[in-house]
Amino acid sequence: MGVKRKEDIMQIKMKQLPESERPYEKMEFYGAEKLSNSELLAIIIKCGTKEETSVSLAQKVLKLGQSSNKNDLTFLQDLTIEELTKIKGIGKVKAIQILATCELAKRISKPVDSLKTVIKDTKDVATLFMKEMQNEKREKAKLLILDSKNVVIKIIDIATRRYKFCIT
Numbered sequence: 001m002g003v004k005r006k007e008d009i010m011q012i013k014m015k016q017l018p019e020s021e022r023p024y025e026k027m028e029f030y031g032a033e034k035l036s037n038s039e040l041l042a043i044i045i046k047c048g049t050k051e052e053t054s055v056s057l058a059q060k061v062l063k064l065g066q067s068s069n070k071n072d073l074t075f076l077q078d079l080t081i082e083e084l085t086k087i088k089g090i091g092k093v094k095a096i097q098i099l100a101t102c103e104l105a106k107r108i109s110k111p112v113d114s115l116k117t118v119i120k121d122t123k124d125v126a127t128l129f130m131k132e133m134q135n136e137k138r139e140k141a142k143l144l145i146l147d148s149k150n151v152v153i154k155i156i157d158i159a160t161r162r163y164k165f166c167i168t
Contacts, residue, residue, distance in 0.1 A: 014053050023055065037073060038062055044101050049089040057089045061098065074135040077102040106132070117152045119144070128152070 019025045023039040032040065041058035048054040064083065065075030076098065084095035110132045117128055125144065133140065141159040146152060 014048070014055075037071070041098070044097055045090070045094050046097075052089055057087065057094075060087045061090065074137060077106060077135075078137060109134075115152050115154070119146055119150045119152065 014022055020029065023035060023042045026039065027035055027043065035043075038055050038058040041061060042054035045054045045057055045061075048057055061076075061084065062073075064079060064087075065072070079099065081092060081095045081099065084090050084098060085092060090098075117124070119125060119128075128144075129142070138160050140157060143156040143158050144152060145154040145156070
């Protein structure tokens with residue numbers, strides 16, 4: 001018995017997997033909610049390398065957030081292109097695809113009808129920003145511009161930091 005070398009280990013290709021185990025087909029047959037986080041991310045990544053499938057690349061990306069809760073994917077929005085491209089098989093384009101998807105997810109969670117909202121008290125402000133900011137790891141300062149009837153005219157992000165900041 002000798003030691004197995006990397007080149008001796010046979011890599012499984014997606015086409016060799018049963019259709020029910022491939023991320024694209026699995027989503028088509030069973031729906032997105034039945035896919036694991038790595039399978040969903042593999043669909044975004046699209047294709048793997050000669051050595052690894054898109055699912056195994058996705059698992060490596062998810063390991064970057066290993067210190068946090070296994071099901072908490074919010075760490076993905078804080079990753080940089082440089083951090084992602086350190087993973088062999090994740091180039092600049094795949095890193096950008098992942099980060100663009102994270103940005104879309106953030107935008108989906110923003111309230112659509114925030115303008116023209118009437119602000120009567122602090123609960124209205126909390127409701128306005130709750131979905132958008134519930135998973136935010138950074139502190140944000142926002143400027144809420146209201147008209148004379150307390151209707152939101154504009155919302156401006158004035159500061160974002162990973163650490164506490166003070167506005168005087």
